[in-house]
Amino acid sequence: MKSSLCIKKRRVEPVNHLVWSTPTVTPVKPDESVRICRDYECTVNNALKKHAYLFPAINQFTSTYQQLTVDDATAEAQTIITHRGAFRVKRLKFGISTAPGIFQNIINKTVADVQGMLPYFDDIIIAVSDEEELTHRLETVLYRLLHAALQLKSDKCKFCLLRVEVLGFEIDAV
Incomplete structure (x- = not known):
């Protein structure tokens, strides 16, 4: 069960008191697995100061936001029931x-x-003029991501492309 794994990995911890409590919902994903979601719109989001960024969905990083630990007050505010x-x-x-x-x-x-x-979120585009430059920049980026404890989904990574689409625009190397 996914919730047991989250407890085992110490991503969540049981609490006996409730300062905040956010309900969970479990929609079915296209691959028929279940996604455990929290409805923070009805709880903590109402108390947050809005951030200036507006961004698209993220999916190249493994469990994108879940890689980031939070302080005790934030963990308390994210309590789920x-x-x-x-x-x-x-x-x-x-x-x-x-x-x-x-x-x-x-x-x-x-x-x-x-x-x-x-x-740009989970999209990291590396522009280079030759293979040596690509190797150096790619090693630099992967090293930094590793040391920031950020993991990538290997099946979402694409390397050595001559053309990419970014925000609906096609960019090519020529």
Whole structure:
């Protein structure tokens, strides 16, 4: 069960008191697995100061926001209620209105100063003029992501493309 795995990995922890409690919903994904979602719109999002960024969905990183740990107050505010009890959520979750801006800020701090880089959420485009430059920049980016404890989904990564689509625009190497 997915909730047991989250407890085992210490992403959530049982609580006996409720300051906040967010309901969960479980929609079925296209591959027929179940996604456990929290409806933060009816709880904590109402209390958050809105972030200035507006962003698209993220899916190239593995469990994108869940890679980011949160402080005790944030974990308390993200408490969820399920059929198995109440749990304090110790990682940043999808559905928190400020999560996209927080994630983009971390990506910017991690790789934005690498020459030829275009970090935009989970899309990191590396522009190069030759194979040697590609190897160097790719190693730099992967090293930084590793040290920032950010994991990528290997099946979503694409390398050595001559043409990419970004925000509906087609960009090519020529």
